[in-house]
Amino acid sequence: MLEIDNLHARVGDTPILKGLTLTLRPGEVAAIMGPNGSGKSTLSYVLSGRPGYEVTEGTVRFDGQDLLAMEADERARAGVFLAFQYPVEVPGVSNKVFLKAAVNACRKARGQGELDAYEFLKLFEDKRKLVGMGKELASREVNSGFSGGEKKRNEILQMAMLDPKLAILDETDSGLDIDALKAVSEGVNALRDGERAMLVITHYQRLLDHIVPDTVHVLVDGRIARTGGRELALELEERGYDWLKAEAAA
Amino acid sequence: MSSSAETIQDFAGRRYQAGFITDIESDTVAPGLSEDVVRLISAKKGEPEWLLDWRLRAYRHWLTLTPPTWAHVHHPPIDYQDISYYSAPKQKQKLESLDEVDPELLRTYEKLGIPLLEQKMLAGVAVDAVFDSVSVATTFKKKLGEMGVIFSSFSEAVKEHGELLRKYLGTVVPYTDNYYATLNSAVFSDGSFVFVPKGVRCPMELSTYFRINEARTGQFERTLIVAEEGAYVSYLEGCTAPQRDENQLHAAVVELVALDDAEIKYSTVQNWYPGDEEGKGGIYNFVTKRGACRGDRSKISWTQVETGSAITWKYPSCILQGDDSVGEFYSVALSNHRQQADTGTKMIHLGKRTSSTIVSKGISAGHGVQTYRGLVRIAKSAEGARNYTQCDSLLLGDRCKADTVPYIEVQNATARLEHEATTSKISDDQLFYCMQRGLAAEDAVNLIVNGFCKRVFRELPMEFAVEAQKLLEVSLEGAVG
Numbered sequence: 163m164l165e166i167d168n169l170h171a172r173v174g175d176t177p178i179l180k181g182l183t184l185t186l187r188p189g190e191v192a193a194i195m196g197p198n199g200s201g202k203s204t205l206s207y208v209l210s211g212r213p214g215y216e217v218t219e220g221t222v223r224f225d226g227q228d229l230l231a232m233e234a235d236e237r238a239r240a241g242v243f244l245a246f247q248y249p250v251e252v253p254g255v256s257n258k259v260f261l262k263a264a265v266n267a268c269r270k271a272r273g274q275g276e277l278d279a280y281e282f283l284k285l286f287e288d289k290r291k292l293v294g295m296g297k298e299l300a301s302r303e304v305n306s307g308f309s310g311g312e313k314k315r316n317e318i319l320q321m322a323m324l325d326p327k328l329a330i331l332d333e334t335d336s337g338l339d340i341d342a343l344k345a346v347s348e349g350v351n352a353l354r355d356g357e358r359a360m361l362v363i364t365h366y367q368r369l370l371d372h373i374v375p376d377t378v379h380v381l382v383d384g385r386i387a388r389t390g391g392r393e394l395a396l397e398l399e400e401r402g403y404d405w406l407k408a409e410a411a412a
Numbered sequence: 413m414s415s416s417a418e419t420i421q422d423f424a425g426r427r428y429q430a431g432f433i434t435d436i437e438s439d440t441v442a443p444g445l446s447e448d449v450v451r452l453i454s455a456k457k458g459e460p461e462w463l464l465d466w467r468l469r470a471y472r473h474w475l476t477l478t479p480p481t482w483a484h485v486h487h488p489p490i491d492y493q494d495i496s497y498y499s500a501p502k503q504k505q506k507l508e509s510l511d512e513v514d515p516e517l518l519r520t521y522e523k524l525g526i527p528l529l530e531q532k533m534l535a536g537v538a539v540d541a542v543f544d545s546v547s548v549a550t551t552f553k554k555k556l557g558e559m560g561v562i563f564s565s566f567s568e569a570v571k572e573h574g575e576l577l578r579k580y581l582g583t584v585v586p587y588t589d590n591y592y593a594t595l596n597s598a599v600f601s602d603g604s605f606v607f608v609p610k611g612v613r614c615p616m617e618l619s620t621y622f623r624i625n626e627a628r629t630g631q632f633e634r635t636l637i638v639a640e641e642g643a644y645v646s647y648l649e650g651c652t653a654p655q656r657d658e659n660q661l662h663a664a665v666v667e668l669v670a671l672d673d674a675e676i677k678y679s680t681v682q683n684w685y686p687g688d689e690e691g692k693g694g695i696y697n698f699v700t701k702r703g704a705c706r707g708d709r710s711k712i713s714w715t716q717v718e719t720g721s722a723i724t725w726k727y728p729s730c731i732l733q734g735d736d737s738v739g740e741f742y743s744v745a746l747s748n749h750r751q752q753a754d755t756g757t758k759m760i761h762l763g764k765r766t767s768s769t770i771v772s773k774g775i776s777a778g779h780g781v782q783t784y785r786g787l788v789r790i791a792k793s794a795e796g797a798r799n800y801t802q803c804d805s806l807l808l809g810d811r812c813k814a815d816t817v818p819y820i821e822v823q824n825a826t827a828r829l830e831h832e833a834t835t836s837k838i839s840d841d842q843l844f845y846c847m848q849r850g851l852a853a854e855d856a857v858n859l860i861v862n863g864f865c866k867r868v869f870r871e872l873p874m875e876f877a878v879e880a881q882k883l884l885e886v887s888l889e890g891a892v893g
Contacts, residue, residue, distance in 0.1 A: 210848055211847075211848075212844050212848075213840060213844065214840075233847070234844060234847040234848055235847040235848075235850055235851060235852050235853065235856075237848075238847065238848050238849055238850040239850045243848075244848050246845065246848075249845070250839075250841045250842050250844075250845035251842075252842060252845070252846070252859070252860060252863055253863055253864065254862070254863025254864055254865070254866040254867070255859055255860070255862070255863035255866075259859075260846075260849070260859065261849075263851055263855065263859060264846075264849035264850050264851055265850075267849075267850040267851050267852070267855065268850040271850070303863070320849065324849065324850065
């Protein structure tokens, strides 16, 4: 469902991705690991269409469509979801209002009817419970004054509401204590349904104790340096990234 | 990176949607201003001698004044001899029902999406529709009359409640007050008069739709609202105007008087023609609005949503005379294209333990220029006075401008004042975040802007809040493509 072929991208004059190739099947949960500066976050922004990230070469096909030709909002409506490493605050806008607008924009684009207030609230309650969020977060302003853990859980709630085909989790574990990490992971696992594909971007293997991936890719200097199963993550935990960096440089 | 800045510039490029001209024969006086014109206006309206005298005193005083130059607004000099000072739709008879109203006029309201009477009745709103300068329809009068509430056009009030009107007219904004208020006092055409007697809580929102329609006819509305001891009234003012090629001057005066324990809530949604993308042809809105909290524990609350006009010069103010009286000012002002807004408030604390709240939200887009100008004065007599001020500016794109000019004068050491001010831009991060959730750029901007204004919208009566939100969206349409 996602085919990335020889992807090159840069930010300003700095090339970051240098020929990245990767495929993802429906339902597959793939971890993208790698040292700092290897291009993990860049990959998530390029896939989600953030302005300022310029693709210089290569293709990305999503569900048979040319993903790179689409605007950020079109990609989102087509089913690409990014759980942000640093979720953004939208002051004065409640979580509910924000999500209702987003859900209905996506539903409309997918040929489903828009939800009325009642249907929306029902869906919201279902998903809120599914990802283990407190009731009070609904009426709070989007990410305003949220703790780090609350922000990350709020991302997972949004993911549950928007029901994407592809979810990209960008360093979802960063800044979380162990309890929050567990809670967030449980939310993510609840959304694994054999259909939804996930790209789990992380620097540390500890997240993968909770969200167990089908595949592990290691990104070094803008390319996939190695692909393996769950055991690859454990190997990295033990040996670090340097040996792969050395291999890639050779 | 420039892409979001560009899209915001595009977004600011939508055309005014309420631009059209209604064809109704008008009874218009030839352009020019002189003592004779003042006498003619007064005679046409069949006014008593005292009011003519008042107008003439104002006119003579006006001749000694020069226009103020301290505001951050720029426009070519106004030729006051090129303005017609009186215009009335040609309808002589009094109207009994909606059916008798000129259908052309009703269609005008329809185009604006203003459900004039029937809908408003259902919604519980009495409407005194000011079309150009003469009221053409007034409803709910009877029901209000039973409670002793007077809600009528100014001209009518002159005839039917002359003494009452005379007692309060010019006591909050004297005819010598300032250039535009003085002009208004000389030539005011019509407006509204509201009187809520002692102990009466006005059962419905009183609403007036103003509409400027006659080319080169300055609008000089005059509104006076009096709430006696323990009375309450909520008043809504909303306006739109047809597209025009030359500037139209609007210099209104609004006076509010609240006696002991009385409360007046005055809400405005203003959407006059802002001019085209080059700023040509918009309304000049030079308005003097002031409320006097004369009684102890009285309260006056101004809420305004200002999206229209080429130039806005407006400072709804409160004189907090009574002990424990309360003044509030909640404002959203938007300047898009070449619009200029210099707006804010004055809170004059005279009584003991008086308190005031100022929440101002300015939005600039395109080449819009926006200035918040506010004065908080704590007089010697104002023991234990308090003020809270919050001024936030939001910039869309990088060609607009926002300034905050707060004046604070404190003569009593027991006063407590808080002032917060922020200036922010809609960030690329916010825009991308919303778009990543599936919102089109335009919807994302609307959502962010609405969030920014929420604190003020909350103060508007429910249905008005919805209108205000729509208006803001329409005013920003096209700013992100």
